[in-house]
Amino acid sequence: MGIYQPNQVLPVPSGPLQIPAIQTFGSTFVHAGTSLIYFSLVIPTYNECRNIQSIVEKLSQLLDGILPGNYELIVVDDDSPDRTWEVALSLTPEYPQLRVMRREEERGLSTAVIRGWQAAQGEVLGVIDADLQHPPETLLQLLAEIQRGADLAAASRHVGEGGVSDWSVVRRFLSRGAQTLGLVILPGVVGRVSDPMSGYFMVRRTCIAGKTMNPAGYKILIEVLGRGDIRWIGEVGYVFQERQEGDSKVTWKQYIEYLQHLLRLRFARWPMGKFLRFGIVGFSGVFVNMGVLYVLFDILGLGLTRSLIVAGELAIISNFLWNDLWTFGDISKRQPGSRQRLKRLLKFNTICLMGLILNVLLVNLLFNVLGMNKYLANLIAIATVTLWNFWINMKLSWRVTDVK
Template sequence: MNVNSFDTLLKVPTGVLQISDLLPTSMDRDNEGIHLSLVIPTYKERDNIQNVIRILSQLLDELIPKDYELIVVDDDSPDRTWEVAQFLTREYPQLRVMRRQKEKGLSSAVIRGWQVARGRVLGVIDGDLQHPPEVLTQLLSGIQQGADLAVASRHVEGGGVSSWSAVRRFLSRGAQVLGLILLPGVLGRVSDPMSGYFMVRRRAIAGAILNPVGYKILLEVIGRGQVNEITEVGYVFCERQEGESKVTWKQYIEYLHHLLRLRLSIGRSGRMNEQTGFPVGRFLRFGLVGLSGVFVDMAMLYLLSDPTTLALPLTRSKIIAGEIAILNNFFWNDAWTFADVSKKQQEWHQRLKRFLKFNLICLAGLILNVLVLNLVFNFIIPNRYIANLIAIAVATIWNFWVNLKLSWRVTDVK
């Protein structure tokens, strides 16, 4: 059956987010590949998608006729954007459509599209016409002149934004400055690292395991790919004419999360991870969560055991304080440290199972903690708070390693 028939959608790839250096084969298409595969990630773009496909097809038919493909990757939009795009495949033979029902997120949608793409050059453009299609001409030219990556930028000559508020401009620039502080070797290479409009040679990112968070996939491409020469072209970011904006505070939080994850994975800790097999980045996140638990633990220990407050026995106070800290740590670890695993097991009984495992492991760690606390307090340093910090450090290593192996594992599969 022809891949562009009305009743056929692309099969959604599974597994790691990795681009092959070999072009995907197809029984119904030539296996020689094409020049450009342009992915259009969509969610609730029913009012825009037909116009987008029409404009892009007209433009690319003039630039590289029959040497491109458009791949719409829709996250199962409630307005059935994917269905409208699928209908259009009868009119536009270069159009292919994927409907994702189990995964969400713009960045992963782009990568899934690239995984089925046949192009030697991979690109992405928004599905709402906020990225002016005519800039594709300049991006293609940049690639043809030898660049590994061609980025459409709002911050070079010819670039800008049409009608952003002062608050949004401030947040955008603030996010860029923060990125330059955390990842100067990545964000310092382009003027607009938050751009979602670019083209990259397949060979530059082939084989790299991508691990994006949120919307800013360009960070992954530069940070994890083998990108040498980069060119930038200016464009004016336009306000959408149809549909609703998807920019929320969540995107800024995800951007910060992405920066931290990328910093840990490609920095010194990332190299240590590769050399030793120990997940240093994940351990650091676990440690930061544990630090929040320290404050909870210390505060509760003071409230319960200090002579000026409740003056309960030290051991009893420690057990209560430790259990409250365990509850705090579980929620943060589930949402951040092991979020990649948690997202695959989001049902309440799966979360309860993780919590019970985490609690049992940490209770064992709490027993270890209490033993170390009493040993240090009674025989080495007669200061309850210093002894408590030492006990927490010992228990942290235990808690991380055993939880890594037992609590946050994908064990429920369909």
């Protein structure tokens, strides 16, 4: 544990949004082992001068009772016109665990949280809103989940006794709609928690240390889930309170940023380099198919059906060889031998044939049922099947197996 010494405004970290494994930036503590303190709670603020004293007082009372001298509160203020940072700084003599950062260049809640974590000393990192819409008492339950072994503990409006105090039908609809959109675009991340829109949670430093963050807007939890090594998640129900002081900062801009964030994480998890190579190889297969068809049907006089089958199969084999050598060459090198290559070829062939069936079904659905233009329908079907072929082949044909 460390000994706190009063300090002035914390310097703002610069460079990549990356949490260090062991904190040294802006340290005002004395090292006594690999961990300085147990818990660091970031409070991002903008024009919260009327709420900051109350939230600091409530949090300090709670944490002094369970982690005396073993926590810190970090107010990260985006240079508020109401000088929230100055009000927070005036509280430091009374609350020695309080630290204050004033950001004059950067803006945004998500980056404020990460900059706060970069300067934090704790092995457990947390975030809470300054407007008292997140009940401070829930911290005790979140810390209990971490102490039980959870990698991340999130406060949720959708479990146990959770809920919202006085939301309009429109706001409830927008909140649920945003969650549903997240499940469609990024199910493997958003679907891990019941309330992915929550801004009230804590996470072990080791789970996100060294990860470069790239958040957008207000939803930092999705970024942590998407980029961190999170295994065990604990959730605690809470009732989202109405703001007592100050103005709400939720606008349509935040919903647009949320969508951008989802897409950014979606494509960050998609290997674009491999996908582009896969597309180039697939395009080359068209020429193989057409060339073989011309030779067999027009020159050698073979029947059309047999020519189409042979041309299609040779194009598939050509695509496989190029993908095995180039697109997924890094994986193929780890699976040498003719037996392994044959297994990959058989899987690739089967998946491509399934893709052909999918293409036919989609064209018929779009053209015959929905009345779409046949060329547009075929273009959509080709794009869909290309994505299908790439993703399924990556998951089944080219994956590391039988390697010690």
